[in-house]
Structures are given as structure tokens and as C-alpha cells.
Amino acid sequence: MDASLVAGSEAAQSRDAVPGEFRLVLVTGPSGAGRTTAIRVLEDIGYETIDNIPLSLIPRLLEGTAPDRPVALGLDVRNRDFNATALIELIDGMVRDPGVSPMVVYLDCASPELIRRYSETRRRHPLAPDETPAEGIARELDLLTPIRVRADLLIDTTELSPHDLKAEIKRWFEPDRSGRLAVSLQSFSYRRGLPRGVDMVFDCRFLKNPHWNPALRALDGRDPAVQAFLAQDPNFAPFLDRVRDLVEFLLPAQVGEGKAHLAIGFGCTGGQHRSVAIAELMGSALAQAGWPVSKRHRELERKAGEMPGPADKVSVA
Template sequence: MSDRASITEGHQLVLVTGPSGAGRSTAINALEDLGYEVIDNLPLSLVPRLVDGAPVGPIALGLDVRNRDFAATALIELIDRLTRRPEVSLDVLYLDCSADELIRRYNQTRRRHPLGLEPAEAIAREVDLLAPVRVRADNLIDTTDMSPHDLKAEIARWYDRDDASRMSVAVQSFSYKRGVPRGVDMIFDCRFLSNPHWVPALRELDGRDAAVVEHIRQDPNFEEFFTRVRDLVLFLMPAQQKEGKAHLTIGFGCTGGQHRSVALVEMLAYVLAQQGWPVSKRHRELERRVAVTLPTQAG
């Protein structure tokens, strides 16, 4: 999200999406309580018109497969189009949930899935459809173990414009082969560190595994690199908050986005949490792998 200081200088727009049943309606209602003007299921073709005139305040749009002209490619094109407009501060919020939990929620409420199929098949198809959008999200909230109250509290933590006392931080890993993520404020390249990919026993693991972390820590450059990054980030955080930042995104990139960048994200997120900063972490390439396997598992 953009600086609090710039909220009145342009359009602030939050796009809320995710699989049906993951909590989009709850999130939209929570944003309305926080002072956002909310519009649910506005056709994608009409969204650009909202930012053609003068800013009228923050807007939250609920977008899912029920939209009349919804398509993942169309939504991605819309995101790209809005991102190129300097007067628009765009934030894409993706509400995620495990397939098993989505099935349980549909069975419990006896609601019909918007795709008109049996819940398991419909959920698998919808997750597959939304996979490219999930990867493009700025914020991802997994609601699997959340109650509606928990989700409302999480939405407030990220989007309460009146809470100027805290700045939220997102730390994410990525692969340079797939390009730099959109909207990252600071990026650290860790491709110079020893690559666990070349160790057969570590190749299929990722940077959350203790053996992978230990391998990276053995690199003679690791300790000084992480110490300098940690100290720089901790030094900059209060200054960024004082400047009016509501949200800061920090990225770590490596070759495949599986080992080194993932490990560094986990380490820095832990440090920030210990210092009391509201922090979330994302691993873009690991999410891509999950997105590929989820439809098969759900079906």
C-alpha cells in the first residue's frame, strides 16, 4: 500500500479476490467498517472508470468468478493497467484457504458454488483459474484457520488508515528468472551465497528446512551479509514510518527462489517480529508450486 501521507493525493484502490468461501465478503465488510467505499462484483471493464475522475476516498472492490466478465487474464491486465497509472495506489489482496476447509465450509452452509459444480470439483477449478492472480497479489491472507472475527482483525491490521502508530512489513522471496515482484520497496540479491541446489540431498528441500539453512550459514559471506541487511532494515524502519509509510515490502531474490531467498526471508521476518513490527512473509516461487499441485489434490 502507499504512504498514509499520499492517501488524499490520488486514488487508493484495494482489489479483493480469492476462491469462493475464503472470506471475501467478510473482508469487504471489514474494509467498509474501516471507511472504504466498497463495491462488490463490479464488471472488470468498468473498474478503470472509477479512477478517471477526482479522488473520492479509498475504494475496495470485491472481484471473483461471479463477475460478469471475470477472467484471470483480464484481471491481470487490469492490475497492470492500473499499476502504470501514477495517480493510483493499487493493492491486490488475495484471500486464500485450503481446499479441504473450503469444502467443509460449503458442506456446512449448504451453499451452491458459483461455478455450479459439486464443491470439490468447483473448488479445484477455481483455484486453478485464480493461480496466476494469486501470484500477483500484494498481500495474501490464509483464512484456513481463521474465524470471521480473526479475519476482520487481520484486515484492520493491514488496512486501518487511522492507525498511524504502526507500519506493516511484508518480506518476500522470489526468483530472478521470473522477474522482480511488483511494488517491492527494497530488494536484496543473495545469489552470491552458496547454492543448496547443487547439493543433491538439499535440492528438493527449500529454505525453511534446517539442513538448507545450515548450508547457507556455512557460506563465509553469510554472517556479515545478514548482519548488515538486518541492521540496515532496523535502522530504516522508524525513518520510513516517520515519513508516513503505512506498508513496506522487502524482497530477497536468488536464482530459483527456493533456497537462499526463502531462508533469508524467514530469518529477517523473525527478527522484525521479535522487534514488534507487524510482519508477513511470502515465498512467490513456493506458492507457484503449491498452485500447480492444489487442483489435483482437491479433485
């Protein structure tokens, strides 16, 4: 079964080793999406794990000497002090701390599948103990929306079995002895600023803009019609070829430096056509060359209402 996966920035364990650095993975998502499974897998591959930890206790973990192995924390809306705004502020504070290497992992799942899972287990939803699971799921997804947008790695578990999810977690977090560096590609709009955690950025705004074609305006860069339109721009193919050549040149060098993950951003004015098309085509080319690739289209997610749903299908080599 194909994994639905999007990634936005470097995995905490994938950064170059820094003595004394606190490597921290925060795992969250709606109830029933697989958080407990993910936490158990991280524990199995060597992480120190704590599930369902109150937010108020996390700063205490950052005090003192960094542990000798990475830490993974499971965050659950059932905690009495859970607050999306407080969590984002906490994450931003960690990002500014040179001694902490944080990563937010969001396990996503479509509402119908969450409802199905609750109907099978016959459990009460923690946010709707006296109502239907559907009502609790809707509340939880609304509560988690700001965190989903802020996530560094988003894994859609809608079509994943527990076994599939375990494989995805291991693929991203288990030490890679094969020497294959994972690449994450993200499209974005310059209007909303640069995405967090990218290692390099390419500006696509010089390409002819499909937005001004009425037949293409409502489409996005994943659509063949948009890609065909862009292919008519004489700058399109040379740009794509040169960027691909540069990235393929850099990847082995990055592996040689000990990196396990490279995050690349492609930006345009609206983040809907040009940057999306380049990210899609670049992802296909790199996957065909044998590199593990994931893609995220930041503005398309926001345009969809910033609500959880099936993520982009990703080519994984």
C-alpha cells in the same frame, strides 16, 4: 489462532498520501474464503465499497476526480464478464497510471476447508449449480490461479474464523495510530524477474548455493538443514547482520516519513534456498524486535503448482 498471511507489495492505503490519487483495493478469492466479510470490514473502517462489481465498470470509477476516501471492490467469478486475463491487464494498466494506487488482495483457502464450509451451508457452488461443490471449487481455483500469483496481499483463511479474518483486515488496512510500520519480506528468483512493488532488494547469489548439495537440493530455505549449511558460509552471518542493522535503522526513519508499510525483496538464482533462508531469518529477527512482519516465497508458491493451499505461517508481532 495464528493467521496465515503473505504479502507482496505496498498496501494501497499505506502509501504516502498523494493529493488526487485514486486509492483502490481489489478483493477476490474463491467463493467461501471470506470476501464478503473482508469487504464489510473495509467499509466499517472508512472505505467506500462495492461488492460483486463487473470488470467492465471498473474503468469508469477511475475517471474524473479521485474520491476523498479509498475504495474497495469485491470481485466475484459469478460476474458474467469475469476473466482472469482481463483483470490482470486491468491491474497492470492501473499500475502504470501515476494517478492510481491499486492493490490486489486475494483471500485464499484450502480445498478441503472450502468443501467443509459449503457442506455446512448446503449452498450450491456458483460454478457447479448441478454438481457437487468440490467440482465447482476445483474449477474456481483453476480460474483464479493467475490472479492468486499476481496478488499483492494473500491471506489464507483456512484456519481463520470470521473474527480472526476481521482482525487481519483491520491490521493491514485500518489507520495505524501506534506508529508501528508493517514489513513484508519476499524471496524470489532473478530468473523470473523482480517482484512488483518492493521498496528495496538484496541480492543473495554470492552465498554458497545449497542446490549443489544433493542432500539439500529438494529442500528449501525454511529447512534447518539448509540454514545450517548456509551458516557455514563465512559471508552468511555478516551479510545477515548488516542487512538487519540497515533495515532496523531504516524502519523508524520510514515511520517518520509517514509510511505504514515497507516491502523488501531477497533474490537468488532459483528462489528456493538462499533467498528463502534470509527472508525467514530476517522475518524472525524483525518480529522479535516488535515489528509486524509478513513473508512470501514467490517461487515456492509457483513450484507448488500455483494452486491455492495453506500459506506460509507468518510471525506477527
